[in-house]
Structure formats: C-alpha cells, structure tokens
Amino acid sequence: MPALVLLGAQWGDEGKGKATDLLGGSVDYVVRYQGGNNAGHTVVVGDQKYALHLLPSGILTPECTPVIGNGVVVDPSVLLSELSGLNERGVDTSKLLISGNAHIITPYNVTVDKVTERFLGKRKIGTTGRGIGPTYADKINRVGIRVQDLYDESILTQKVEAALDVKNQILTKLYNRRAIAVEQVVEELLAYADKLAPYVADTVLVLNQALDDDKVVLFEGGQGTLLDIDHGTYPFVTSSNPTAGGACTGAGVGPTKISRVIGILKAYTTRVGAGPFPTELFDEDGEALRRIGHERGVTTGRDRRCGWFDAVIARYATRVNGLTDFFLTKLDVLTGWEQIPVCVAYEIDGRRVEELPYSQTDFHHAKPVYETLPGWSEDITKAKSFSDLPKNAQNYVKALEEMSGAPISAIGVGPGRDETIEINSFI
Structure with missing residues (x-):
C-alpha cells in the first residue's frame, strides 16, 4: 500500500x-516530518476554519492517526496550546503521536532567534522569530x-548546561543581554513532561510497522x-528539508517505501519573508x-508577497522532488x-534561461519572461468536474500542467473541503 x-x-x-x-x-496516518510552528495550515471543514501550526492536518480526521516525526522541532507550549484549542472545539486529539x-x-x-535577526538589521533572513533555526x-x-x-532530569540538566555555556557568552558579550539561568530552563521544560507523556512514542517503529501492515x-x-x-x-530559506527526501530522514522511513510524491x-x-521573487507584483x-x-x-x-505563476519554479520542484502529481490550488482567485x-x-543578463539558475547571483537578477493566457469571468466555485470549468480555465490548467512537468490530478476551486475537482485519485 502507498506511502505518499x-x-x-x-x-x-x-x-x-x-x-x-x-x-x-483515505489514509491511516498523517505525518509531519520537518519544520516547527513556523509552518501554518488553514483547513476549512463546513463552516469551521482551523488554523494549524504544529499539528498535522490529519488531526481533524477521526479515523486518522496524526504523527509528529523525529525531524520536527517542537515548542511544547505551542503544541499544548494548540491541542487545548482543538479539544475545546470538540476535536479528539488523543491519537496524536510524538517522536521521542x-x-x-x-x-x-527563541531568544537567540529574535536577537540575531535584530542584530542582522537589513541583512536579516526574515525568520518567524520562533526559535526554529537555533534549535536545528x-x-x-549536538547540544x-x-x-x-x-524524562531524565540529569541528562536534561547536562544538556541545557552545555548549550548555555556558549549561548550565555554570546547573549551577554555580543548582544548585551542578560544570561539565562540553567535551573530556570530545566524547571520550565520539566513542567511539560507529564502533559506530553501520553503522546510520546517510537514513531519510526510505529510507521514502519504500519506500512508493513498495508496501512496508508x-x-x-x-x-x-x-x-x-x-x-x-539560500540563505533565504528555512532550517530543514521540506523536499521529498526530508520525509525519509524526518520520519525514519526508507525511500523504497515512498510510492507517490x-x-x-x-x-x-x-x-x-525576504529573498528573491522574480514574478512579484x-x-x-x-x-x-x-x-x-x-x-x-x-x-x-x-x-x-504576490506574483504570477512561475513555471520555472514548478519545473524545478518536479525535478528535485521526483513529483508524480500536482494539486493545483486557488484557481478561483484568478477569476x-x-x-x-x-x-x-527568465532573462538574465540578456540570456533566456528556462531552468532555475544554480547561482544565487543569477537568480537575484532574474527577470520573468511572460506568456499571456486568456482569463475567464465565470464563477468556478461550484464546479465538480474538469468539464464544468470555463474553457479558458481548462486551458490555463492544461498550460500549467505542460509547463510544470507532472500531471495535475486535483484542482482547488474554493476554500471549502468539498470545493475540489479530483481528476485522478491520489490513492
């Protein structure tokens, strides 16, 4: 059975x-494999909107087991707050598993993240200031x-001491900030232990056994x-690997088990955030x-920041991820x-370039080369099949598919759970 x-x-x-x-x-497990609460998902179910930051989206599906893998960095206060908020809205979160x-x-x-960005000034990366980069x-x-x-106070104390030996030097001598006390950090972290304990598991073992048992x-x-x-x-990037290879390392599942991307x-x-964006408007x-x-x-x-569709980027994503399918979202916004x-x-120094330049300098100087496609004015949010779309909307999707290098198997025509056209099943 597939691992997707x-x-x-x-x-x-x-x-x-x-x-x-x-x-x-349709799936048994949904796994977050990298990042932290610097990522966000909005899911609309009926008339309810859910903003998820750290939890996998599968948390909203009762039959599904949501998993936070070993490649994720976890802010315990954010996680517990998110769980509490969902529980108050009647969502069962008891099946969540968190990698130990x-x-x-x-x-x-978090402190280091914020003061470093402030210190960088105009050279700042544009991080969320949530401590993700310093944690990675x-x-x-190895600290x-x-x-x-x-769940081992002695080891926890030793590790916090090792980390703060260096960080306190930086905070006090470089950033003119007050030193952080080891005991205070240890006490705060230990307070989360009992609350997180019901969720902690060997998720690598759980997921591999699930795949061996033909779970999706x-x-x-x-x-x-x-x-x-x-x-x-780079350097205007996150601190982990959102690409397909990151799923293997961030969840402990071998690449031979991945069947679709x-x-x-x-x-x-x-x-x-900051960084180059050729089609920005x-x-x-x-x-x-x-x-x-x-x-x-x-x-x-x-x-x-918003801009027109960039087929160069789409082709690059197809290549580095080995994409088998695309899900095209927000087509309705272009109505x-x-x-x-x-x-x-792109045009770079008078040259036409059709693939993403490997040079940071070239990409910063890239200017978009546009082709213009005819638009549409009809409301598409009620469309249930590809043939329901206006002809120009169909042609737009077909053009993007051809330029991007992988089939478009689903199209989002509105924010709701049911406002999706499924062309080919993912499972």
Whole structure:
C-alpha cells in the first residue's frame, strides 16, 4: 500500500492543509516530518476554519492517526496550546503521536532567534522569530534537547548546561543581554513532561510497522521546496528539508517505501519573508491577488508577497522532488482577469534561461519572461468536474500542467473541503 509525500512546490502557503485534509479520510496516518510552528495550515471543514501550526492536518480526521516525526522541532507550549484549542472545539486529539527523538524548542532558542535577526538589521533572513533555526543548529551541534530528555532530569540538566555555556557568552558579550539561568530552563521544560507523556512514542517503529501492515501513510511537508535548506533560495530559506527526501530522514522511513510524491501548486505565486521573487507584483494586480486570495500567513500574520505563476519554479520542484502529481490550488482567485501572465522563463543578463539558475547571483537578477493566457469571468466555485470549468480555465490548467512537468490530478476551486475537482485519485 502507498506511502505518499505531500509537499509545497513553491515558497510555502500553497494550500497543503486542504490537500492533506482531503486525503485524510483515505489514509491511516498523517505525518509531519520537518519544520516547527513556523509552518501554518488553514483547513476549512463546513463552516469551521482551523488554523494549524504544529499539528498535522490529519488531526481533524477521526479515523486518522496524526504523527509528529523525529525531524520536527517542537515548542511544547505551542503544541499544548494548540491541542487545548482543538479539544475545546470538540476535536479528539488523543491519537496524536510524538517522536521521542524530535527536538525541543527551548526558551533560549527563541531568544537567540529574535536577537540575531535584530542584530542582522537589513541583512536579516526574515525568520518567524520562533526559535526554529537555533534549535536545528543545536541539533547539528549536538547540544540539542530532545523530547525523550524530558524524562531524565540529569541528562536534561547536562544538556541545557552545555548549550548555555556558549549561548550565555554570546547573549551577554555580543548582544548585551542578560544570561539565562540553567535551573530556570530545566524547571520550565520539566513542567511539560507529564502533559506530553501520553503522546510520546517510537514513531519510526510505529510507521514502519504500519506500512508493513498495508496501512496508508501520508507524509506532510511544511513550508515549500524553494525554502528547503539545501535546494531553496539560500540563505533565504528555512532550517530543514521540506523536499521529498526530508520525509525519509524526518520520519525514519526508507525511500523504497515512498510510492507517490504530490506537489501543491498555487495557481499564482506567493512568498513570505525576504529573498528573491522574480514574478512579484507591486501594482494593483498584486494587491488584488493578496486581497482576493486572503494572502496572510497563518502562523506569522504577515501579508504575503504576490506574483504570477512561475513555471520555472514548478519545473524545478518536479525535478528535485521526483513529483508524480500536482494539486493545483486557488484557481478561483484568478477569476475576473481578462489576461493572465505566466512566467515561462527568465532573462538574465540578456540570456533566456528556462531552468532555475544554480547561482544565487543569477537568480537575484532574474527577470520573468511572460506568456499571456486568456482569463475567464465565470464563477468556478461550484464546479465538480474538469468539464464544468470555463474553457479558458481548462486551458490555463492544461498550460500549467505542460509547463510544470507532472500531471495535475486535483484542482482547488474554493476554500471549502468539498470545493475540489479530483481528476485522478491520489490513492
């Protein structure tokens, strides 16, 4: 039975939550494999809207087991708050599993994140300030705190001491901040132990046994391909691997078990934070996309930068992820434009470039080369099949499919759970 990876094929915010939720009734496990509460999903169920930051979208499907894998960094206060909020709304969260090997975002990680961004000034990366980057840095530097450490006070204290030996020097001598007390951090972290205990498990074992038992497992990436630490627009990226390979390391499942990789594409392009964005619009069209598409970050609350669809990026996402399918979202937002430009290539120093340049310098200087497609004015939110779409909307989808290099198997025509056209089944 399939193990599916579902990930963002642009800079994140493509509508992964809706796609995951749509599949939730057909899968047994939904797994977050990287990132932290710097990622956000909005899922609309009936007249209810749910904003999820750290939890897998499968938390809203009663038959599904949601899993936070070892590749995720966990802020315990955020997680418990999110669980409490869902419980108050009648959502059963008791099936959640958290990897004991997932790393904890500590209070000092958050402090370091914020003061570092402030110190960088105009060179700042545009992080969410939630401690994600410093937590991954601690993980690589082997001074990180893992969920399992909450259950051994001696080990926890030793690890916090090791981390703060260096960090307090930086905070006091470089940033002129007060030193953080080891005892205070240990006490705060230990307070979460009993509350998290019912959820902690060996998720690597659970997931591999599930696949051996022919269960369907969906791996849900946070952020997007162009924010990948290795394959994104470095250094304006996240601190983990949202690409398909990250699902294997972030969940402990071998690549031979992955049967399908689904990329989520918005019918236009958005980005949050700093960094290059060739198709970004600074005119009325950009503002209209932002307004009609409700383009504001679920987690950050920041307005998203908006631009036309970029086929160069889509082709790149197909290549580095080995995408088998696309889920095209927010097609309805484009209703009303007489003409819709699509970026098919870049111009860099007078050269036409049709693939994403590997050079950071070239990408910063890339100018979009557009082809214009005819738009449509008809309401498409009630469309139930591809043939229900206006002819120009059909042609737009077909053009994006051809340019992007993988079949479009589903189309979002509205925010609701049922406002989706399924062309080919993902399972």
